[in-house]
Amino acid sequence: MTVSLNEKYIKEFVEEDELTAMQDFIEVAHRKMHEKKSMGAEYLGWLDWPSSIKESELQKIEKSAEEIRQEMDVLIVIGIGGSYLGTKAVKKLLRPSFGLDSMQIIYAGQNLSGRYMEDLLSYIEGKNVAVNVISKSGTTTEPAIAFRTIRKWLYDQYGEDAAKRIIATTDASEGALRKSVETEGFQSFEIPPDIGGRYSVLTAVGLFPLAVAGVDIRSLLDGAKQAEKDLAEPNLSANHAYLYAAYRQILNMRGYSTEVLASYEPAMTAFHEWWKQLFGESEGKQGKGIFPASVIYSTDLHSLGQYLQNGRRILFETMVSFEEDQHSSKIPFDEENVDGLNYLADKTLHEVNKQALDAAALAHVEGGVPVLSLEVQRLDDFHTGYLIYFFMKACAMSAYLSGVNPFDQPGVELYKQNMFELLGKPGYGDKR
Numbered sequence: 001m002t003v004s005l006n007e008k009y010i011k012e013f014v015e016e017d018e019l020t021a022m023q024d025f026i027e028v029a030h031r032k033m034h035e036k037k038s039m040g041a042e043y044l045g046w047l048d049w050p051s052s053i054k055e056s057e058l059q060k061i062e063k064s065a066e067e068i069r070q071e072m073d074v075l076i077v078i079g080i081g082g083s084y085l086g087t088k089a090v091k092k093l094l095r096p097s098f099g100l101d102s103m104q105i106i107y108a109g110q111n112l113s114g115r116y117m118e119d120l121l122s123y124i125e126g127k128n129v130a131v132n133v134i135s136k137s138g139t140t141t142e143p144a145i146a147f148r149t150i151r152k153w154l155y156d157q158y159g160e161d162a163a164k165r166i167i168a169t170t171d172a173s174e175g176a177l178r179k180s181v182e183t184e185g186f187q188s189f190e191i192p193p194d195i196g197g198r199y200s201v202l203t204a205v206g207l208f209p210l211a212v213a214g215v216d217i218r219s220l221l222d223g224a225k226q227a228e229k230d231l232a233e234p235n236l237s238a239n240h241a242y243l244y245a246a247y248r249q250i251l252n253m254r255g256y257s258t259e260v261l262a263s264y265e266p267a268m269t270a271f272h273e274w275w276k277q278l279f280g281e282s283e284g285k286q287g288k289g290i291f292p293a294s295v296i297y298s299t300d301l302h303s304l305g306q307y308l309q310n311g312r313r314i315l316f317e318t319m320v321s322f323e324e325d326q327h328s329s330k331i332p333f334d335e336e337n338v339d340g341l342n343y344l345a346d347k348t349l350h351e352v353n354k355q356a357l358d359a360a361a362l363a364h365v366e367g368g369v370p371v372l373s374l375e376v377q378r379l380d381d382f383h384t385g386y387l388i389y390f391f392m393k394a395c396a397m398s399a400y401l402s403g404v405n406p407f408d409q410p411g412v413e414l415y416k417q418n419m420f421e422l423l424g425k426p427g428y429g430d431k432r
């Protein structure tokens with residue numbers, strides 16, 4: 001299987017009967033989800049999106065991305081939450097670690113830091129810049145402020161030509177951003193109405209900036225399409241996204257209320273952030289939910305590893321590993337052997353990293369931490385698309401198993417409302 005859940009470390013924590021009991025609930029939730037009759041069904045568009053995205057849409061994305069790649073130095077992606085996390089996750093996972101790309105992607109609109117904005121404006125001075133502003137609602141304060149500021153910079157630099165450098169990704173008909181598209185003539189992409197922010201990375205929200213970044217978006221979608229097919233049945237032995245969801249909820253019922261996603265690949269750091277939004281916003285409501293946290297090993301084995309081993313027993317861990325060794329360079333032999341490392345000579349880092357995974361998993365299990373092991377066949381565009389779909393499907397099922405709507409975020413809406421009131425936005429109440 002392309003992504004599979006290895007149960008070797010979890011067996012001692014969960015009884016077979018518990019999984020069997022889960023199977024019945026999963027069958028009902030699965031049927032309702034696929035018949036689009038489950039809670040929040042109006043946002044289930046992502047379910048068959050990989051197999052239904054139009055060729056014409058893909059061609060439009062590729063053509064426009066290629067123009068940007070040819071002509072620009074930097075693409076600024078303006079967006080918050082699901083409007084940028086997926087792009088950053090996939091870009092960081094699939095493109096080189098050390099800025100070797102000719103096309104640079106930078107991000108804005110995720111914070112209200114004056115320092116960040118000033119640094120950004122200084123950095124782009126003298127560079128050839130395009131902007132992809134992404135907001136489904138078109139009204140989120142942080143990206144709207146960033147867009148206003150950067151748009152002014154663009155018009156100051158390029159005059160009326162600035163409009164040609166702005167690509168907006170937003171709702172087809174609603175919101176302030178769509179209005180700007182109409183009045184200023186920006187090029188635009190549509191966010192399907194039935195796909196929410198955190199499930200949108202495989203739409204133009206992620207595909208356009210990722211194509212600009214040089215990611216093979218067709219392979220990404222092919223992987224997701226394969227996952228859509230593989231994960232379309234409810235049986236836990238075949239559907240490991242559901243198996244993962246079942247284990248999460250069994251552990252949650254036992255009081256393991258925090259899940260720590262652990263990767264042994266630093267390029268996964270931004271992917272963890274995408275995963276946190278996906279599960280945090282989907283499950284954390286009505287006083288329920290598993291708190292999503294993350295670590296990168298070996299880095300965090302030398303900091304949070306201590307807590308994992310001996311701290312409060314409220315954690316379970318999901319370790320993600322890439323199985324194939326894709327890098328052939330080996331640890332060199334050294335005549336002097338002053339560091340005593342010759343016993344590792346000729347091994348690849350991947351081989352040693354796998355031992356680090358097993359060493360940490362064994363230690364944490366011994367320390368009372370249930371460990372789920374998610375094995376991804378290789379690190380490439382195809383498997384990344386597969387993994388994204390895998391997590392989206394697992395997340396929706398897990399939320400349904402705990403009895404919440406995976407597709408709303410009432411808590412976030414409350415802070416947005418408060419912000420409008422405190423800032424004195426016309427038409428809102430006044431909390432000042």
Ligand SMILES: O=P(O)(O)OC[C@H]1O[C@](O)(CO)[C@@H](O)[C@@H]1O
Nearest residue numbers: 081082083135136137140197412
């Ligand atoms: O795309 P928008 O409408 O600006 O929203 C951005 C993000 O804000 C949220 O509504 C709340 O964080 C997310 O669901 C969404 O990804």
